[in-house]
Amino acid sequence: RSGFVAIIGRPNVGKSTLMNHLIGQKIAIMSDKPQTTRNKIHGVYTTDEAQIVFLDTPGIHKPQSKLGDYMFKTAESALKEVEAALFLVDVAEGIGGGDRFIIEQLKKVKTPVFLVLNKIDKIEPEKLLPIITEYKDLYDFAEIVPISALQGNNVETLLAQLIRYL
Numbered sequence: 115r116s117g118f119v120a121i122i123g124r125p126n127v128g129k130s131t132l133m134n135h136l137i138g139q140k141i142a143i144m145s146d147k148p149q150t151t152r153n154k155i156h157g158v159y160t161t162d163e164a165q166i167v168f169l170d171t172p173g174i175h176k177p178q179s180k181l182g183d184y185m186f187k188t189a190e191s192a193l194k195e196v197e198a199a200l201f202l203v204d205v206a207e208g209i210g211g212g213d214r215f216i217i218e219q220l221k222k223v224k225t226p227v228f229l230v231l232n233k234i235d236k237i238e239p240e241k242l243l244p245i246i247t248e249y250k251d252l253y254d255f256a257e258i259v260p261i262s263a264l265q266g267n268n269v270e271t272l273l274a275q276l277i278r279y280l
């Protein structure tokens with residue numbers, strides 16, 4: 115199985131960290147500053163059963179400048195080019211306006227979207243279910259997978275689910 119997968123989400127949710135974990139190399143630039151990832155960065159994940167090209171996109175957000183506008187288009191066009199998208203959110207932050215804006219963009223495409231609840235290492239396990247419910251009310255996600263990109267928790271499960279969509 116093979117295909118293209120976009121990793122989307124607002125700045126600092128852990129997109130580059132996840133990509134680095136998946137690919138096992140430091141290809142995407144990581145930083146605490148938003149917008150370090152200026153363009154799509156492709157990482158290729160290959161095993162005996164699958165080849166997945168991951169696109170680490172700039173954060174989708176309301177454009178505030180010419181540069182922001184360019185970066186927004188890059189993320190939006192990435193959505194149309196892929197077999198599936200991973201929408202990463204920071205569970206410790208809660209749903210923000212940025213997330214709602216992205217969800218509005220998701221509604222414009224038919225691409226299956228995974229809700230990836232990242233940074234589960236930062237919250238109490240019992241807080242997870244109410245967060246899932248909140249997101250479910252906003253969009254019909256193909257799958258919902260809680261992970262810690264930093265620690266690698268549940269990333270294998272995410273991959274296994276993803277492969278089924280390719």
Ligand code: GDP
Binds near residue numbers: 124127149236265
């Ligand atoms: P991006 O802007 O979405 O690409 O986010 P980055 O991958 O650059 O990560 C932003 C910050 O969040 C960095 O300081 C990461 O170390 C941190 N981070 C990413 N994933 C996790 C996680 O699962 N748990 C915790 N605690 N921190 C994380």
Ligand code: MG
Binds near residue numbers: 130142143144151
């Ligand atoms: Mg990044």
